[in-house]
Amino acid sequence: MIAKMQTIKALLSGARSVAVLTGAGVSAESGVPTFRDDGGLWKERRAEELARSEAFFRAPELVWEFYNWRRALVEKCDPNPAHYALAALEKQVPEMLLITQNVDGLHQKAGSENVLELHGSLWRLRCTVCVHEEENLEELPPLPACPKCGHLLRPGVVWFGEQLPAGILSTALDTVGKVDVMLVVGTSSVVQPAASLAHVAKRAGAVTIEVNLEPTHNTGFMDFALHGKAGEILPELIEGI
Ligand code: OAD
Numbered sequence: 001m002i003a004k005m006q007t008i009k010a011l012l013s014g015a016r017s018v019a020v021l022t023g024a025g026v027s028a029e030s031g032v033p034t035f036r037d038d039g040g041l042w043k044e045r046r047a048e049e050l051a052r053s054e055a056f057f058r059a060p061e062l063v064w065e066f067y068n069w070r071r072a073l074v075e076k077c078d079p080n081p082a083h084y085a086l087a088a089l090e091k092q093v094p095e096m097l098l099i100t101q102n103v104d105g106l107h108q109k110a111g112s113e114n115v116l117e118l119h120g121s122l123w124r125l126r127c128t129v130c131v132h133e134e135e136n137l138e139e140l141p142p143l144p145a146c147p148k149c150g151h152l153l154r155p156g157v158v159w160f161g162e163q164l165p166a167g168i169l170s171t172a173l174d175t176v177g178k179v180d181v182m183l184v185v186g187t188s189s190v191v192q193p194a195a196s197l198a199h200v201a202k203r204a205g206a207v208t209i210e211v212n213l214e215p216t217h218n219t220g221f222m223d224f225a226l227h228g229k230a231g232e233i234l235p236e237l238i239e240g241i
């Protein structure tokens, strides 16, 4: 483990460009529940049941209750050492893009600047009818209405069955196709297209590194895998870089 750590440190120190992909595991130590680990449920429901447009248009109050619960929960959470380590890494390497599947905003709160939110943000709202979009950090009513047209607002997140915004996906693909190192942290790597970004990076010649509590679907093809808590491994990994 120590030799592997030294090798990865050397790779990160020498890299001109790094892409990082994060998932819910990075925020777990901040108290944000993950989706697929024990305790990742809300009212006995799976995220896949609620985080989809069919659920929203059938029962908008229920889906908004779920999102308002998540907004209230995340508001009370602080970034953890994993978020801070990635913010520090960005300052150390010449080029770094942090691609996150997380919608909690904790990377930005920790000081990361170059962040691509693949699945949107809990703090962004969109109108279901007109083009209105807003950032909103306030407590919301059970069914928030669009200030422009009065119709229902929805969370500005990507739901199951929805495409990622085209510009966001192409930026992610372009970036991972060019980097020297790709670091994947705290994701089960089951949700596409995020899970395939590491494959794209590897095919294009990047060294791929996974940091996760346990092995994932992608561990087998990674060049390096470190198993443990992101909040413990990442600070160690970037120390002295
Ligand atoms: P998951 O809940 O699927 O996976 C979280 C991963 O983090 C698991 O592999 C855990 O083993 C690992 N993990 C947990 N605690 C950790 C820790 N302290 N340190 C390191 N790893 C830890 O979450 P995601 O992979 O992020 O999408 O899920 C992907 C997408 O599915 C989400 O963005 C969301 C979800 O449904 C949408 O809502 C569109």
Ligand code: ZN
Residues within 6 Å of the ligand: 127, 128, 129, 130, 131, 132, 146, 147, 148, 149, 150, 151
């Ligand atoms: Zn509107």
